Amino acid sequence: MENPYQTPAADVIAAPATHTAWAFKNPTWLTWVCRACLVAGALVSLLMIAVVARQYSLFEEAAANGWTVDDVYAESGLTFLAATLLQFMTMMASFVFIGMWIYRAAWNGRVFAGARQLDFTPGWSVGWYFLPIANLWKPYQAMKEIWRASARPDKVDDAEVPGWLPLWWFLWLAFSITSNFAGRNSMKANTPEAEMDAALASITCDAINVPLCFVLLLIITRVHRMQWQRQAERLQALAG
Template sequence: MENPYQSSATSAGAVAPLRSSSYFKNPRLLTVTTRIFLCLGVLVSLGAGALALTELSLMEEYSPTDGLDDVYDDLIIPTLLLGLTQFATGIGTIVVIAMWVYRMAWNARYFAGARNMDYTPGWAVGWYFIPFANLWKPYQAMKEIWRASDEPARMNQIPVPFWLPLWWCLWLVTNILSNVSTRLTFRADDISEGMLANQASLLAEAVNIPLCLVFLLIVNRLSRMQWHQQSLRQVQAVA
């Protein structure tokens, strides 16, 4: 049985796809679900930003050396509700996007031929969870998926649009800011430290909004390209 995480060697000539990617998988449902979660991500970030601004406004009424208990007590209900919403939306988004990337990678291998691809569907998702390698490997996999879905016959020659590197830059910045915000929040003991943590959180949410919108653009374009390639294959099969 073929290991789904085993990368295939790249060859110069076109080779028939391996049996594991020998047919097209309909991405419509996953695409729609991914769109929904990306839109939810924007709404959650707007809510988190509004809460961070409210906390900053309250903190300005206290001395920089005061404790944070009074501020958090005043906002405990919206903070809990937002936290639960962020957790549920975050888990759902990770699962849905992982499934969508896997589906796109599967279809890309079907179009271009498995031996012409460097990344299997499993590794197109798996690299996101490998420390250090997740700084560039997922982006390389996405570029390969894009090229194979755009023009599989000459996938190694065509460029990728600017919003692909923009997406990856926003992804890295958002993750860095989120980690910084989380660390500052857990370490905050007084108002001044709490304000710094809230400012970092506000900045992270501000970057996450364009990240969701740019990735939504990629989802729409890539899905349309794969349907176009499948339509061409169906026409060729009938002719």
Template sequence: MSIEKAGFKNSDSLTKWVKWFIYIQILVAVISLISGNMELQLLSNYENGIYTSQAQAVADGEANDARQGLIAIAYTVVFIISGIIILKWIYRANYNAQQLGAKDMQFTPGWSVGWYFIPIFTLWKPYQAMKEIWKASANSDNWSNEKVGSILPWWWFFWLANNFLGQAVLRMSLRAEEISELKNVNIVYQASDIASIILAFVTLSLVNSIYQSQIAHELGKDILSLK
């Protein structure tokens, strides 16, 4: 489907890229979960004195560290690329919502993205911006009275949960020395992976809902203009 005119900008390709990179995020998170379980088993083996050969214990530890390191690199690369694409999509979604006729929106396309980078305010401002995009996309004529889909609060809940868990992993890993502490870091990291997977699926639903609303709205306008 192709809709491109002065003002409203086609988001077909951009939305497809967003979806593909979210799928890649899910794949990397699943691989990370599997690897995390392998690491947890290794730590348990260390704790229970399973190894009779120190050389084998060291070799398995090094192999684990190499595997986890590669996954961490993949995670970082995918996060950066998908983050850029998703933020570009949010910018476009806000812009298109205004082009559909929504008046007096509080958030500009720039600030719908910019609030993600402002400490403290990032805890609620991006959610408010996305809520505004949702409402304006569903009903540009009377968007302020439009109800918000139930998917939106869940999206923000898992966004915050994923971020808090990630920060917890970082803080815990900096001071973890004993095997029991390393196991706790591993468990929280796996919880972060699970939150990341759920967040990815919820984000897919959110992106698709807003995209479909905007396309349906614009198609409706085009049909009316032809009558």
């Protein structure tokens, strides 16, 4: 029976014949794609802030002049729809590729530190994001473990975690909460005043997403760099 943990030959960095089934997987292309998605996500959020701020001013005029919500959307709806579609596509791409990157980074962490030192499998490092309640802290613990296994695979528990990680998780939770709130407000808004409240929530959400993207970009870049350093050391030790 074929080993389900055996990785494709194209994704594995060559190593001496003594390597285990947990073979290092090259994270470079995923890292670059994630960087591009995060930069695009930050730029699209800035665009959305400008678009929604314009809509907010139109709803203010509508409230003052007795216009309806349909009147505002007749004037600015096409621009708003295009920006929203662009943001949706960018976010979906980010979720997919960052999820793939987390899986691969967790896999490589097991290559360096060994499975016995780690609590989170590659699958659950991603899977915890989709489980209610547990997704409030489990994904953060998994990311900390990835960082520690990449920084100090010999002593995972002693590895220091930089302030970027708790900042990233705080911004992620804030983004998730405000995004949910903005979506609910937008769905039930049927007056200019209600649309103004929804617009403010949307602007807040996008304002949080900009630093969130750049903090996560920094984390991904540093983990990628550490994992290549660990792989070089590992190959040198095996060859020496």
